[in-house]
Structures are given as structure tokens and as C-alpha cells.
Amino acid sequence: MTxxxxxxxxxxxxxxxxxxxxxxxxxxxKGSFDGSTEGGLSSSILERTTDNHPSYPLPPQNSSKGVLxxxxxxxxxxxxxxxRLIRLTGVHPFNVEAPLSDLYDEGFLTSEDxxxxxxxxxxPKCEDQDIYxxxxxxxxxxxxxxxxxxxxxxxxxxxxxxxxxxxxxxxRRKEQNVVRKSKGFSWGPAGLSTALWTGVPIAELIARAxxxxxxxxxxxxxxxxxxxxxxxxxxKLNWCMDxxxxxxxxxxxxxxxxxxDHGKPVRIVIPGQIGGRSVxxxxxxxxxxxxxxxxxHIYDNRVLPTMVTPEASADLPETWKDERYAIYxxxxxxAICYPAHDEKVxxxxxxxxxxxxxxxxxxGGRRITRMEIxxxxxxxxxxxxxxxxxxxxxxxxEGEMLYGGRLDMWWRETSFCWCFWEVxxxxxxxxxxxxxxxxxxxxxxxxxxxxxYWSVLGMMNNPWFRxxxxxxxxxxxxxxxxxxxxxxxxxxxxxxxxxGNLSNGFWGEKISGEDDDTVKREPQREICMIxxxxxxxxxLDELKGHGGENEPWFVxxxxxxxxxxxxxxxxxxxASIVGAAAQDTTEEFGAIHSENAKAMMPDYHIGRLDEAxxxxxxxxxxxxxxxxxxxxxxxxxxxxxxxxKVKISADTKVFRFKLDHESQEIGLPVGQHLMMRLRDxxxxxxxxxxxxxxxxGTDKGVLDVLVKIYYDTPExxxxxxxxxxxxxxxGHFVDFKGPVGKFEYLGKGLCAVSGxxxxxxxxxxxxxxxxxxxxxxxxxxxxxxxxxxTECVVVDGxxxxxxxxxxxxxxxxxxxxxxRCRLLHTLTRPSPAxxxxxxxxxKALMEAEIGPCEKAGEDMVLICGPEAMEKSVHAILSGMxxxxxxxxxx
Ligand SMILES: Nc1nc2c(c(=O)[nH]1)N[C@H]1C(S)=C(S)[C@@H](COP(=O)(O)O)O[C@H]1N2
Ligand SMILES: [Mo]
Numbered sequence: 049m050t051x052x053x054x055x056x057x058x059x060x061x062x063x064x065x066x067x068x069x070x071x072x073x074x075x076x077x078k079g080s081f082d083g084s085t086e087g088g089l090s091s092s093i094l095e096r097t098t099d100n101h102p103s104y105p106l107p108p109q110n111s112s113k114g115v116l117x118x119x120x121x122x123x124x125x126x127x128x129x130x131x132r133l134i135r136l137t138g139v140h141p142f143n144v145e146a147p148l149s150d151l152y153d154e155g156f157l158t159s160e161d162x163x164x165x166x167x168x169x170x171x172p173k174c175e176d177q178d179i180y181x182x183x184x185x186x187x188x189x190x191x192x193x194x195x196x197x198x199x200x201x202x203x204x205x206x207x208x209x210x211x212x213x214x215x216x217x218x219x220r221r222k223e224q225n226v227v228r229k230s231k232g233f234s235w236g237p238a239g240l241s242t243a244l245w246t247g248v249p250i251a252e253l254i255a256r257a258x259x260x261x262x263x264x265x266x267x268x269x270x271x272x273x274x275x276x277x278x279x280x281x282x283x284k285l286n287w288c289m290d291x292x293x294x295x296x297x298x299x300x301x302x303x304x305x306x307x308x309d310h311g312k313p314v315r316i317v318i319p320g321q322i323g324g325r326s327v328x329x330x331x332x333x334x335x336x337x338x339x340x341x342x343x344x345h346i347y348d349n350r351v352l353p354t355m356v357t358p359e360a361s362a363d364l365p366e367t368w369k370d371e372r373y374a375i376y377x378x379x380x381x382x383a384i385c386y387p388a389h390d391e392k393v394x395x396x397x398x399x400x401x402x403x404x405x406x407x408x409x410x411x412g413g414r415r416i417t418r419m420e421i422x423x424x425x426x427x428x429x430x431x432x433x434x435x436x437x438x439x440x441x442x443x444x445x446e447g448e449m450l451y452g453g454r455l456d457m458w459w460r461e462t463s464f465c466w467c468f469w470e471v472x473x474x475x476x477x478x479x480x481x482x483x484x485x486x487x488x489x490x491x492x493x494x495x496x497x498x499x500x501y502w503s504v505l506g507m508m509n510n511p512w513f514r515x516x517x518x519x520x521x522x523x524x525x526x527x528x529x530x531x532x533x534x535x536x537x538x539x540x541x542x543x544x545x546x547x548g549n550l551s552n553g554f555w556g557e558k559i560s561g562e563d564d565d566t567v568k569r570e571p572q573r574e575i576c577m578i579x580x581x582x583x584x585x586x587x588l589d590e591l592k593g594h595g596g597e598n599e600p601w602f603v604x605x606x607x608x609x610x611x612x613x614x615x616x617x618x619x620x621x622x623a624s625i626v627g628a629a630a631q632d633t634t635e636e637f638g639a640i641h642s643e644n645a646k647a648m649m650p651d652y653h654i655g656r657l658d659e660a661x662x663x664x665x666x667x668x669x670x671x672x673x674x675x676x677x678x679x680x681x682x683x684x685x686x687x688x689x690x691x692x693k694v695k696i697s698a699d700t701k702v703f704r705f706k707l708d709h710e711s712q713e714i715g716l717p718v719g720q721h722l723m724m725r726l727r728d729x730x731x732x733x734x735x736x737x738x739x740x741x742x743x744x745g746t747d748k749g750v751l752d753v754l755v756k757i758y759y760d761t762p763e764x765x766x767x768x769x770x771x772x773x774x775x776x777x778x779g780h781f782v783d784f785k786g787p788v789g790k791f792e793y794l795g796k797g798l799c800a801v802s803g804x805x806x807x808x809x810x811x812x813x814x815x816x817x818x819x820x821x822x823x824x825x826x827x828x829x830x831x832x833x834x835x836x837x838t839e840c841v842v843v844d845g846x847x848x849x850x851x852x853x854x855x856x857x858x859x860x861x862x863x864x865x866x867x868r869c870r871l872l873h874t875l876t877r878p879s880p881a882x883x884x885x886x887x888x889x890x891k892a893l894m895e896a897e898i899g900p901c902e903k904a905g906e907d908m909v910l911i912c913g914p915e916a917m918e919k920s921v922h923a924i925l926s927g928m929x930x931x932x933x934x935x936x937x938x
Contacts, residue, residue: 103440104437104440104441104443104444105155105156105157105211105437105440106157106244107157107158107159107160107243107244107302107303108154108155108157108158108159109159110159110160110161110304111130111161113128113129113130113161114128115127115128115129116128116129116131118135118139119139119140119142121674121687122139122140122170122687122781123140123169123170123171123779123780123781124140124141124142124167124170124171124308126171126173126308127142127171127308127309129142129309130161130162132146132147132150132161132162133145133146133162133165134146134147134236134238134532134533134535135533136233136234136235136532136533137233137727140170141167141168141169141170142165142167142171142309143165143166143167143233144164144165145164145235145236145238145239145532146158146162146163146164146238146241147238148236148237148238148383148385148388148389148528149385149386149388150162151238151241151385152385152386152405152406152407155437156211156242156437156438156465156466156468157211157242157243157244157302158241158242158243159302160243160301160302160304160307160310162241163214163241163243163301163307163310164214164216164238164239164240164241165309165310166216166218166239166323166324167272167309168272168274168279168344169272169273169274169275169279169780170272170779170780171272171308171309171329172270172271172272172308172329173308174308174312174313174329176305179198179305179312179313180197180198180199180202180313181197181198181199182197182198182313182314183195183196183197183198184196184314184330184331184332184333185331185332185333185334186253186254186256186257186333186335187257187332187333187334187335188263188267188333188334188335188336189259189260189262189263189335189336189337190254190257190258190259190260190263190335191257191258191259191260192256192257192258193257194256194257196253198299198313198314201247201248201297201299201314202299202452205248205252205253206248206454207246207247207248207452207453207454208246208247208248208249208296208453208454208455208456209244209245209246209300209449209450209451209452209453209454209455209456210244210245210294210441210455210456210457210460210464211242211243211244211245211438211441211464211465212242212243212245212294212296212317212319212464212465213240213241213242213319213409213464213465213466214240214241214242214243214317214323214326215239215240215322215323215378215381215409216235216239216240216322216323216324217322217323217324217349217375217378217505217507217508218232218233218235218239218505218506218507219235219237219238219239219240219381219509220235220236220237220239220381220383220509220510221233221234221235221239221506221507221509222234222235222236222529222530222531222532222533222538223500223509223511223529223530223540224500224502224503224506224509225506226529226530226538226540226541226544226550227500227502227540227544227550227551228502229358230358230502230503230504230505230506231358231361231504231505231506231728231733232505232506232507233533234530234532234533234534235532236530236531236532236533237383237513237528238532240407240409240466242465242466243301243302244300244301244302244303244450244451245296245298245300245301245317246298246299246300246301246303246450246451246452246453247296247297247298247299247300247314247317247453248296248297249291249294249295249296249297250266250288250295250296250297250316250333251288251289251290251291251295253297253333254266254285254288254289254333254335255289257335259285259335260335262337263285263335263336263337264284264285264286264336264337264338265282265283265284265285265335265336265337265338265339265340266282266283266284266285266288266333266334266335266336267280267281267282267332267333267334267335267336267339267340267342267345268280268281268282268283268316268325268327268330268332268333268334268340269327269330269331269332269334269342270311270315270327270328270329270330270331271329271330271331272328272329273777274344274777275772275775275776275777275780276343276344276347276775277342277343277344278331278342279327279328279342279344280327280332280340280342280344280345281324281325281327281340281342281344281345281349282336282339282340282342282345283295283318283321283325283376285335292413292460292461292462293318293319293320293413293462294318294319294320294413294460294462294464295316295317295318295319296316296317296318297314297315297316297330298311298314298315298316298317299313299314299315300451300452300453303450303451306328310328311327311328311329311330312329314329314330315327315328315329315330316328316330319413319462319464320377320378320410320411320412320413320414320462320463320464321376321377321378321411321412322349322375322376322377322378322507322508324344324348324349324375325349325376339371339374345374346368346369347368348505349374349375349505349507350368350373350374350375350505350507351373351375351501351503351505351507351508352364352367352368352373352503352504352505353367353373353503354501354502354503356503356504357504358504361504362765363765375507375508376412377411377412377414378409378410378411378412378508379410379411379494379496379508379510380408380409380410380411380414380416380488380489380490380494380495380496380510381408381409381488381496381510382406382407382408382409382416382419382469382486382487382488382496382513383406383407383408383486383513384404384405384406384484384486384513384515384528385405385406385407386403386404386405386406387402387404387484387515387526388526388528389526389527389528389531389537389538390525390526390527390537391525391526392520392523392524392525392526393475393478393523393524393526394522394523395475395479395522395523395524396522399475400474400475400476401472401473401474401475402472402473402474402475402478403470403471403472404421404432404470404471404472404473404484404486405468405469405470406468406469406470406486406513407466407467407468407469408434408466408467408468408469408488409465409466409467409488410463410488410490410491411490413461413462413463413464414462414463414490414491414492415436415463415467415490415491416434416463416467416488416489416490416491417489417490417491417493418431418434418488418489419431419432419434419469419471419486419487419488419489420432420486420487420488420489421471421473421484421485421486422484422485422486423473423477423478423481423483423484423485424481425482425483425485425554426485426498426512430471431471432469432470432471432486433469433470433471434467434468434469435467435468435469435470436463436465436467437465437467437468438463438464438465438467441455441457442457442458442460443458444457444458446458469486469488475524478517478524479519479524481517482516482517483514483515483516483517483555484514484515484517484526485512485513485514485515486512486513487512487513496510496511496512497510497511497512498511498512498553499511499551499553500551502551513529514529514539514555515527515528515529516539527539527542536606536659536662536663539555540556543555543556543557544556575643575646575647575649576647576650577604577605577607577646577647577649577650577653578607578649578650578653578656579650579651579653582653582654582655582656583655584654584655584656585655585656585657585658586601586608586654586655586656586657586658586661587657587658587660587661588657588658588660588661588664588665591603591608591630591657591661592630593630594610594629594630595629595630595631596626596629597622597626597629598612599612600612600615600625600626600628600629600630601629601630601654602625602628602629602630602631602632602633603631603632603633603634603657603665604632604633604634604637604638604649605634606634606656606657606662607653607655607656607657608653608654608655608656608657609649609652609653609654610652610654611625611626611628611629611652613651613652614652616802620738620788620789620790621788621789621790621802622790622802622803623682623720623787623788623789624788626682627682627683627785627786627788628683629683631665631683632665635734636725636734636736638734639725639733639734639735639736640736672684672686674708674709675708675709676708676712677711677712677713678712678713678714678715679707679708679712679713679714679715679751679784680714680715680716680722680784680785680786680787681785682785682786682787683785684785685725685783685784685785686783686784686785687781687782687783687784688705688706688707688708688751688781688782688784689705689706689779689780689781690703690704690705690706690776690777690778690779690780690781690782691704691705691706691750691778692704692778693774693778696754696853697850697851697853698850699756699757699758699759700754700755700756700757700818700853701754701755701757701774702742702752702753702754702755703752703753703754703755703773704750704751704752705750705751705752705753705782705784706749706750707748707749707750707751709749710748710749711748711749712748712749713745713746713747713748714741714743714744714745714746714747714748714751715745715787716741716745716786716787717745717787717792717793718744718745718792718793718794718795718825718826718828718829719740719789719791719792719793719799719822719825719826719938720740720745720786720787720788720789720791720792721738721739721740721786721787721788721789721822721938722738722739722740722741722784722785722786722787722788723736723737723738723739723784723785723786723788724736724737724738724739724753724769724773724782724783724784725782725783725784725785726769726772726773726776726782726783728768728772735768735769735772736769737769738788738789739753739755739821740821740822740824740825740938741753741754741821742754742821742824742854744825744828745787745825751784754818754821754853754854755770755773755774755818756770756817756818756853757770757771757773757774758770758771759771789822789938790802790936791822791910791936791938793825793826793829793830795829795833795836796833796835796836796837796838797809797836797837797838799908801936806905806908807906808838808906808907808908809838809839809903809906809907810838810839810840810841810906810907810908811826811830811838811839811840811841811907811908811909811910812840812841812843812897812898812907812908812909812910813826813827813840813841813842813843813909813910813911814842814843814845814889814894814898814909814910814911814912814913814921815842815843815844815845815911815912815913816844816845816846816889816912816913816914816917817846817851817853817913817914818853819911819912819913819914819917819938820844820853820854820858820912821912822910822912822938823842823844823910823912823938824854824857824858826910827840827842827858827861827862827869828861830865830869831861831862831864831865831869832861832864834865837868838868839868839869840868840869840870841869841870841871841872841897841898842858842862842869842870842871842872843872843874843889843893843894843897843898844858844871844872844873844874845873845874845875845876845888845889845913845917846873846874846875846876847875847876847877848875848877848878848879849875849878849879849882851875852873855873858871859871870897872884872885872893872897873885874886874887874888874889874893876888888917888920889917889920889921890920890924891924891927894921894924894925894928895928898925898928899928900928900929900930901925901928901929901930901931901934904931904933904934905933905934907934908934908935908936909925909930909934909935909936910936910938911935911936911937911938912937912938918937922935922937
């Protein structure tokens with residue numbers, strides 16, 4: 049029966065084994081391919097037997113885990129995790145890999161603690177006592193659909209156990225991202241893990257349901273509801289029915305019930321294919337005639353042709369749907385684990401060889417049949433010894449049970465797991481060499497390519513793995529291609545920064561004997577934001593000293609900029625620069641700014657951060673105290689959970705967010721805005737926009753934001769932000785930051801524009817559509833205070849009557865201050881019943897309602913609406929004598 053994972057588990061099988069084997073060699077049977085290794089290394093492969101049983105590896109122990117502080121405020125606050133895991137997508141969702149050395153050191157099997165995790169969203173909750181009652185269905189094109197509980201799955205079917213290496217299709221993607229940013233986050237080379245999986249072959253369940261003629265695919269769906277629906281994908285029906293493929297409906301990993309991150313209580317596990325097909329938290333198995341139409345099946349886990357750019361990919365639905373580009377089998381791949389990144393080897397120890405070691409895997413059950421290594425850039429190669437721990441399980445005696453499942457391996461010809469290779473290389477040779485590169489070949493004689501095949505999702509990256517050797521005094525220092533996530537380091541970034549073209553077929557190095565000019569330069573795709581003449585190194589302390597309104601400095605891509613000269617000119621107001629002071633704002637900057645804005649950056653560039661400062665910033669995702677009195681923070685993103693969406697017109701909704709606690713104040717001055725940040729669930733790209741909420745800035749506990757959703761239509765693409773926001777289910781959070789904006793209404797006619805105070809006798813406010821929101825804020829402040837003498841007229845232009853947003857509230861506000869406020873609606877497409885004004889906000893209307901500027905500096909016009917409207921209104925006003933001093937465009 050399934051059991052929870054005890055922290056110090058005793059070996060459940062009769063086989064005794066060292067509990068935490070320090071190296072793979074010790075726990076593995078001799079490999080079947082004995083490559084000609086140098087230095088007699090094959091002698092380190094021991095054959096161990098106990099009680100006449102051939103030994104096979106058992107999993108390393110788990111440590112005791114708890115819920116980590118960072119997870120507390122996320123929807124995953126029920127999940128216990130190991131703090132060694134490297135988070136690749138910020139705090140949430142949880143996408144992690146272990147440090148490469150730790151992963152390798154654990155040996156053939158990876159513990160639950162260090163197993164990589166790829167979660168597209170939150171982890172569905174299933175309490176321990178409920179796991180047996182969890183059900184999933186087998187349905188679709190079958191004669192006998194049925195629903196199965198986990199209890200029935202365990203009680204009525206024979207269980208099997210065997211080792212499987214899961215690999216995310218994004219493994220090694222950071223290398224692609226350094227060459228050119230793909231639409232995916234940066235996995236290092238540890239996006240893979242191996243475990244003993246226990247469950248029922250899926251063929252048995254599908255056979256019971258009796259597929260009908262025409263059925264060709266099997267779709268899987270999980271319980272995790274994501275912005276684009278539940279996670280789901282499909283594989284071929286044929287594969288499911290083929291015992292050789294080994295597809296399991298699994299409920300135990302390494303002998304324990306599934307950890308929440310790995311699909312508790314039940315999931316699909318597909319050996320030899322990318323991890324993305326192994327659906328976790330399984331709810332539905334559907335037999336179909338066509339591949340899955342799930343969003344994640346179409347827009348994830350594909351290798352599109354290399355010329356499809358991130359920009360172009362947004363408009364190519366047919367390309368995405370082309371099943372030929374979907375990934376199923378893994379490709380041959382390998383990495384060097386030792387020497388590790390930054391490892392130093394002394395030249396004076398007297399040792400004459402260094403044992404270069406690493407992992408390799410093939411796909412589709414194909415064995416890695418050779419592993420080659422070069423230290424002269426591929427001119428000559430030597431063979432490494434390969435060690436296949438997986439084969440030891442094939443030798444288990446007939447009937448051997450492991451974790452309640454039959455150890456079902458002896459007859460299999462397939463290779464479902466990673467293998468390990470090693471080769472001794474003379475230290476003197478390494479001293480002479482510039483780099484070490486490795487490549488694997490599989491039994492289909494497919495060999496890893498020298499050159500990268502870049503593609504828009506950055507998947508299946510498998511060029512030769514290259515470690516650079518640096519000679520430093522009396523030692524050698526080794527440098528891997530990259531470090532995972534945003535961690536700096538690796539030769540790829542270094543070479544690129546130095547102007548090398550990583551795609552020149554020579555790892556970005558100058559090709560000897562060739563003229564510089566003959567080397568094809570990488571086309572300049574990114575705007576240069578640095579001043580090449582600036583070479584100042586800036587420390588963390590110096591940066592921290594510029595964290596206030598005085599001389600705010602900020603960091604983009606590791607470079608430091610002084611925002612002081614631009615405080616007044618910045619379109620977002622000084623607050624947006626001050627808010628970023630002393631912080632790394634790389635992501636936000638990229639998300640918000642145009643190419644023009646980027647081109648201005650060299651003028652403000654003053655230096656770059658030193659290594660220590662870079663490292664410090666990389667690790668400091670600022671945490672906010674959830675007990676704080678004010679929700680919005682100018683300098684840090686804070687989270688609020690979406691509570692509900694209330695539809696108020698055909699395309700407009702109020703999104704209600706719950707703040708950290710009931711007495712927490714929003715903290716937004718009248719007339720200012722807040723920033724909302726969402727992430728594209730598949731690409732993890734940040735989308736950031738400014739909104740003015742409906743709530744008053746002094747409201748507590750909840751925050752209402754009115755958003756007009758720009759849906760995609762056949763003619764044009766809709767809004768990225770608004771559609772993404774609309775697709776977020778209740779219970780998910782959104783990031784906020786603020787306030788931002790140049791205008792603030794202080795009350796009783798006093799306002800501040802870019803920090804300069806002025807008194808206003810009358811506000812002329814012109815808005816259209818959802819542009820009403822900042823106007824709404826000012827109007828509310830000015831009508832609510834009965835002692836406020838300020839006059840105002842609001843002109844609200846819309847298409848049809850139903851488009852008028854917040855009409856009742858606007859009427860009520862103006863109604864309470866009739867003697868000094870007026871509200872006019874005008875419609876361009878009125879129904880016959882409309883008795884109000886008709887037509888656009890044009891010259892006639894403005895001359896009648898606003899009139900020429902009588903006393904410059906006394907009255908003000910505030911405008912907020914669609915860009916075309918803002919422009920035309922601005923032009924008309926200029927013609928009427930209004931100067932920009934008295935016009936404010938939100
Ligand atoms: N329901 C569900 N299943 C899922 C995913 C997910 O986000 N939701 N991620 C997939 C991807 S892309 C991978 S690589 C594997 C990762 O499995 P692991 O987290 O157990 O290592 O799960 C797959 N199954
Ligand atoms: Mo994945």
C-alpha cells in the first residue's frame with residue numbers, strides 16, 4: 049500500500065545497500081559496454097552482491113523537510129520542500145533543479161528532495177487521508193468508460209516498479225537563452241532526475257475501457273487549473289498499448305506516496321519521452337481520434353523551425369498546431385558534472401590524471417552506446433567508459449518485489465534511464481588544452497551535434513557540452529557554459545559580453561587564421577544600453593547609497609544607471625525612477641520600455657556592478673511583511689490574491705483582490721496609478737501595465753480594479769495583459785507595485801504635477817471608455833469633500849450606452865455636488881432611444897463646455913482615454929489657446 053515517506057526510511061527490500069552511496073560507481077553493476085578507458089578506471093566499477101542477489105541501487109534517504117518561508121505566501125503554502133533546490137522562476141510557480149554536483153553525487157537515483165520540479169502553476173491539494181479516494185476517469189472513444197479511485201487502482205491491478213529518468217524538454221535551455229532569449233526560463237543542465245516508479249501499466253486500463261475503431265491518441269489532464277485551462281497533453285494510443293514503452297499510471301516514487309510537487313496522489317510517467325507528457329495530479333485519460341487540443345499541448349513542448357522568432361511566433365497558430373513540431377522522444381544528450389563549474393585543480397599535487405565524469409541519456413528507450421570526449425575542439429576524440437546502473441535491475445531474481453510492485457525489468461530491451469561516463473585525462477594534457485567537450489551517441493547512431501539548434505521555446509538543447517579550462521598560476525579553473533536561472537557565470541555569457549558571436553560555429557571564439565572581417569558578425573538584435581567608454585565598477589554599498597530620492601541609481605542587466613537627470617522628464621513620473629532606486633529592475637525595464645527608451649540609456653550609464661554586488665542582488669527577492677499597514681510598496685512587488693471577477697459590461701470586469709489582512713490600506717494617492725504584473729504561464733515572460741483602481745487609495749482589505757478586456761478578434765490581436773488577467777482563476781495572485789504617476793490631487797483645489805503644487809479653480813475632465821478610472825478618482829475626491837470649492841465638468845465619450853462605465857457612481861458623485869460639478873455623456877453610436885448628446889468629443893462640444901483658456905494657470909484639463917481621442921482632444925485644446933502647462937494627459 050502507498051505510504052508516506054518516512055524521513056529515515058529502512059530499505060523495504062531484502063537487498064541491503066549503503067543508504068547514501070557516495071558515488072555511482074559503488075552502487076552499479078559493471079556496464080555491458082566496456083569502453084577502452086585510460087588509466088584503468090574500469091576497475092572502480094564494482095560488482096556487489098548480497099544474499100546472492102545482484103545488487104541494484106535503492107534511493108538515497110530524504111532529509112526532513114518543512115514548508116519554506118518563501119512558499120508561505122504562495123498557493124503552495126502546503127508543500128514541504130528542500131531549500132537546496134534552485135528556483136528558476138522566482139518564488140512561484142515552483143520550477144527547480146538541484147545544483148548539478150549535488151544531483152550527480154546522489155548517484156543513479158535522485159531523492160525526492162532533489163528531484164527536479166516543473167510546475168506550470170500551483171500544486172493541487174490532496175490530504176493524506178484522501179489519497180485513496182482520489183478518482184480519475186478513462187473515457188472518450190471507448191466502449192466502456194469508467195472512473196477509477198486510487199484504492200481500486202492499487203487493489204485490482206498488478207503493480208510494477210522500475211527506474212525511470214524524467215527529463216524536462218527545457219534541460220540546458222539557459223545555453224539557448226544566452227545565444228538568444230527564447231520563450232522559456234533558464235534551466236541549467238540539472239533538469240532531469242531518476243526515481244523508482246511504482247504503478248500500473250496504462251495498457252491495462254485502456255484495454256479494460258475497450259478503445260473503438262478510429263481511436264489513435266490518449267489525452268491526459270491534470271487537476272492543476274492554469275490560466276489557459278487544466279494542464280494536459282497527449283501521446284499515441286499505440287504507445288500506451290506497447291509494454292516496451294513502459295508507460296505507467298504511478299502512485300509511488302522511490303517507494304513513497306507521491307510528493308505534492310510530483311503529482312500526489314497519482315500521475316502518468318512516460319519513460320524515454322520529455323517530462324512534459326508525464327501528467328501529474330491525473331484526473332482524466334481520454335481516448336481520441338486527434339491529438340490533444342489542450343493549450344499546453346499546443347503551445348508548450350515543441351521545437352518550432354529555427355527561423356521562427358519570439359515575435360513571429362505570436363501570430364502563427366497553424367505552425368504551433370503542426371504535430372510534426374511536437375516533441376515526444378528525448379534526444380541524445382550529455383553533460384560534464386566533474387570538473388564542476390569553478391572547480392580548481394592544483395597542478396602541484398603530483399596526481400597525473402583527472403577523472404572527467406558526467407551523465408548521458410537517450411530517448412525513446414534507446415541506449416547511449418558511446419561517449420566521446422575531445423580536448424582539441426573535435427579534431428581528435430577519445431572514448432569514455434560508460435556505466436549503466438539501470439542494467440543491475442534486470443538481474444533481479446524472478447518474482448522480486450519492490451515497494452509492492454514487481455520489479456519488471458529482466459525482459460526489457462529498452463533503456464529508460466541516464467547512464468554515467470568517465471574518462472581519465474592527464475593533468476598535463478588538460479594544462480595544454482583550452483576546453484573539454486563531450487558528445488553522446490545512441491543506438492540509432494545519432495550523435496549530439498556540435499552546433500546548437502536554437503528554437504523559440506529553447507527546447508531539446510543538446511550540442512556538445514563544453515567546459516572551458518583557465519590556467520591560473522599553479523592551478524586550472526574550469527568554467528561550465530552557464531549557471532541556471534539568472535545566476536551569473538559561465539563562458540557563454542562571458543564570450544557574448546566580450547563581443548563574441550556564439551553562433552559562429554566556434555563557440556564565439558575568433559577563428560584562428562581567419563581575418564576578423566570574415567567572421568560573420570551576429571546581427572545586432574538588441575539595442576545597446578551601455579556606454580562603452582564607461583568602465584567603473586560599482587560595489588553594493590555604493591549602490592545602496594543611492595536608494596533614495598537624491599540621485600537614484602538603478603540596475604539593468606548588471607549595469608548601473610543614474611536616473612537623476614531624468615527625474616523630471618520621465619513619462620512615468622519621478623516616482624517610477626525613485627521606486628527602482630538601488631534595485632535591479634532588469635525585468636521591469638525590459639517589459640515596459642520601448643526601443644526608443646532603451647536607446648536613451650547610454651546617456652545615464654555610469655558603470656557596472658562588481659561580482660559581489662551581482663551575486664547579492666541575484667539572491668535578494670525582497671520579501672514584504674504581510675502584517676504591514678500599507679499594501680502598495682514603491683520599491684517591491686507585493687502579491688494580492690484574486691478573489692472574484694465581476695462582469696460589468698460586455699468586455700469590462702472588476703477584478704477584486706484580497707489584501708494581506710482586513711485593515712491593510714491600499715496606499716494610493718488620488719490620481720495615481722499602480723502597476724500590475726502577470727506572467728505568461730508558458731513563457732514566464734512578465735507583462736506589466738499601469739492601472740488606476742476603482743477603490744479609494746485609503747480603502748482597506750480589498751482592492752478593486754476595473755479592466756476592459758481586449759479580446760482577440762479574427763482581424764486583430766487583443767491585449768496581452770488584459771486577456772492574461774482575464775484567464776487567471778480566482779485564488780491566484782497578481783503582483784502589484786506603486787504608486788506611480790505624475791499627477792496627484794491633494795484636495796481643496798490643490799494638486800501636484802511632477803511634484804510641483806498648484807491651485808486649480810476648475811477641472812475640465814475629458815475621458816473615454818475605461819479612461820474614466822483616473823478621472824473617477826479625482827471626481828470622487830473633489831465631490832466627497834463638501835468644503836472643496838473646486839468646480840468641474842466631466843465629458844465622457846463612448847460608443848453605445850452600454851459602454852459607459854461606472855455611470856451610476858458618476859451620476860451619484862456629481863449629484864452630490866450639483867452646484868459646482870457637471871457630467872456630460874456623448875455617444876458616437878447611440879440607439880434611437882438616446883436623448884443625450886451625440887457624436888465625438890469634438891471642437892463644438894469643447895467650445896461649448898470647456899471654452900477657451902481664460903486664465904492661464906488657474907484652470908486645468910485632465911484627459912484620459914484611447915490614444916486617438918487624447919491626441920485629437922489635445923490638438924483642439926491647443927487651437928483654443930490652452931497650453932501644455934494646463935493640460936494633463938494621464
Ligand atoms: N498536471 C501537470 N502535469 C505536469 C506538469 C504540470 O505543470 N502540470 N508539468 C510537466 C512538465 S513540463 C514536466 S518536465 C514534468 C515534471 O515532473 P516533476 O515535476 O515531477 O519532475 O511534469 C509534467 N507534468
Ligand atoms: Mo517539462
